[in-house]
Amino acid sequence: MTMNSEFSRIVDLRQIGDEPVVLEPTEAERKRLAARFQLSEVKAMQATISLRQEGNSVEARGHLAASIVQACAISGEDFPVTISEPISLRFVPPGAAHDPDEEIEITADDCDEIEYEGxxxxxxxxxAQSLALAIDPFAEGPDADKARAEHNLGGDVATGPFAALAALKKD
Structure with missing residues (x-):
């Protein structure tokens, strides 16, 4: 993981306690996250995570809540989106993650493994990466249907380059 992240919160293994960790980006960090993920705005974001150390591995489970503004995939107009996602991660020392050539079966209960050093x-x-995975890149805003109609994006076969072929098929 990069230490020059837009939203860096370093956790020292020796400081892990029983209380959940609450992470909230500052306004400047929210702006940088919005730029990184090509969003119009990250209005709010909070993650509450419980950490449990098992030897050199740390299991992180919790919840991510965010309020973002993103562009509609159809109209390009901004619209608000609420994100509410569980977080389930495991931080492991180098070499403790699965061998890339090893065939494994992953279930919904399995954590994503992230290597760390030191x-x-x-x-x-x-x-931040969990937020990125929760963003729907093809999200449609409330005016998507109107934009489709205005720009003839409905997939109507009667117009466009395939109209002649469709007419031949009817004969």
């Missing part, structure tokens, strides 16, 4: 890892960057 005695700390960047929980903020992991949360």
């Amino acid at each position: 005695t700390s890892f960047d929980l903020g960057e992991a949360v």
Whole structure:
């Protein structure tokens, strides 16, 4: 993980306690996250995560909530989106993750494994990546149908380059 992240929160293994960790980006960090993920705005974001250390591995489970503004995939107009996602990660030392050539079966309960070096890892960057995975790149805003109609994006075969072929098929 990069230490120059837009939302870096370094966790030292020696400082892990029983209380959940609450991560909230500052306004400047929200702006940088919006730019990174090509969003119009990250209005709010909070992750509450419980950390449990098992030897050199750390299991991180919790919840990510965010309020973002993104462009509609059809109209390009901004619209608000609410994100509410569970977080389930495992931070492991190098070599502890699965061998890339090993065939494994992953279930919904399995954690994503993230390697770290030394005695700390960047929980903020992991949360930022979780946000990125929760964003629907093809999300449609409330005016998507109107934009489709205005720009003839309905997939009507009667117009366009395939209209002649469709007419031949009817004969």
